[in-house]
Amino acid sequence: MTTNQLVQEINKKKSFLCIGLDVDLNKIPQHLLKEEDPIFAFNKAIIDATHYLCVAYKPNTAFYEAYGLKGWKALEKTINYLNEKYPEIFTIADAKRGDIGNTSTMYAKAFFEDLAFDSVTVAPYMGKDSVEPFLAFEDKHTIMLALTSNAGAFDFQTKTVEGKELYKQVLETSKTWENSENLMYVVGATKAEYFADIRQIIPDSFLLVPGVGAQGGNLQDVCKYGMNDSVGLLINSSRGIIYASSQEDFAQAAANKAEELQKEMALILNQ
């Protein structure tokens, strides 16, 4: 999917919501556990109930890997279902991968070819040759960690490196990489005041923003400092939406929570 197609979807749906599919068998409605594939059954119900309210879904691979082969199979069924039934949806494999060049190419094949996601998240620590293999894929997007939403972000990301914070060095350096137009960035909503500085460095890039809701980030603040002319934001919510209810009505409850966010987004887009 191209960035232009994503922007069109945002304007059509009046939504820049991404729903995180972080499926924990201890948290989903217990009646689903008797299904042959409870993880996929849960995802399918959530997707069918919410697809018109969001523009992206983001399964975090950790939650699938934790269930071994069954989990990987559920991930495969989920991305196939999305690509077949809702091809207009932007899909994100939240995998935070990164390795030396030839190995990153194998990860890129795993997520862009075998699983056919539109995008994958990567970690920057290993530098240029660990990320460029992902960027080489046409019409695919590589979403690099810049400033994350957790407390540990302050351990290294905000430390000063040669006059500016590490996450700013990461942003600036990455602009020089080959096919850098395929980069998006993860910036946590819990640090809304940082968005203005970030937009100075990467005015045009899309930002994937976790941390609204459960982690305490504020949507209005993020939009105030982070939005650009093409919107440029994908706001992720996972637990706040998918675990809105643990009863039979879980999918409808998720849609209600998603609609609350979508309506707030529509107001912001119409301002």
Place this chain on the structure above:
Amino acid sequence: MTTNQLVQEINKKKSFLCIGLDVDLNKIPQHLLKEEDPIFAFNKAIIDATHYLCVAYKPNTAFYEAYGLKGWKALEKTINYLNEKYPEIFTIADAKRGDIGNTSTMYAKAFFEDLAFDSVTVAPYMGKDSVEPFLAFEDKHTIMLALTSNAGAFDFQTKTVEGKELYKQVLETSKTWENSENLMYVVGATKAEYFADIRQIIPDSFLLVPGVGAQGGNLQDVCKYGMNDSVGLLINSSRGIIYASSQEDFAQAAANKAEELQKEMALILNQ
């Protein structure tokens, strides 16, 4: 496996060799492609031929994920085979994972419980709360990227952060984390001159050292600057061993290459 048990194995086998199982179907002997599971068939033959020459095996998860479900199944069969037949071997899931706390716990479960590896590699960018969930597992080891063997290591890792290089900040900071005694570190062999400084910060920790052989690192130099009283080194070789031959004799050829390194290690240990 405890660190003491690993040290005992090193002294018994006179080897601190780790063999990287990075299986690429384009590189393995073509007669294996008619096997039901070519990846596992290759690994089993390599392991049976080399287990007495090394103390650790390190499958890189990228090479398995690239083949989807079949790849994940081959990874599962490989770790199960190692744990059943050669329980004295230290096993490393080279996965370079890292995410916010509850998600890192899911990754830890994937590699320590579902797949029962002794250790997993992780990336430091997201800080303390992305790594501590791994450290909480008793008798399991978390191998954190410090200074990697690729060119991109110079993009961020060697940049100066508050008076010292980022990788040194990572080493020092990580010592303050809970259960930090379960940490090991990745330090590339291509940067042997850095080992002396690194040993000032973490004199006792084990280092996993990629980059000897194919990437140009020198075993003698690494040992000179990096070895401690408990050896403290796991030297990894992947392609140089497992792809020594692409013919029917591939397992024996791999054993011959492994033996060359093991003999060099025995000489160093006997000095």
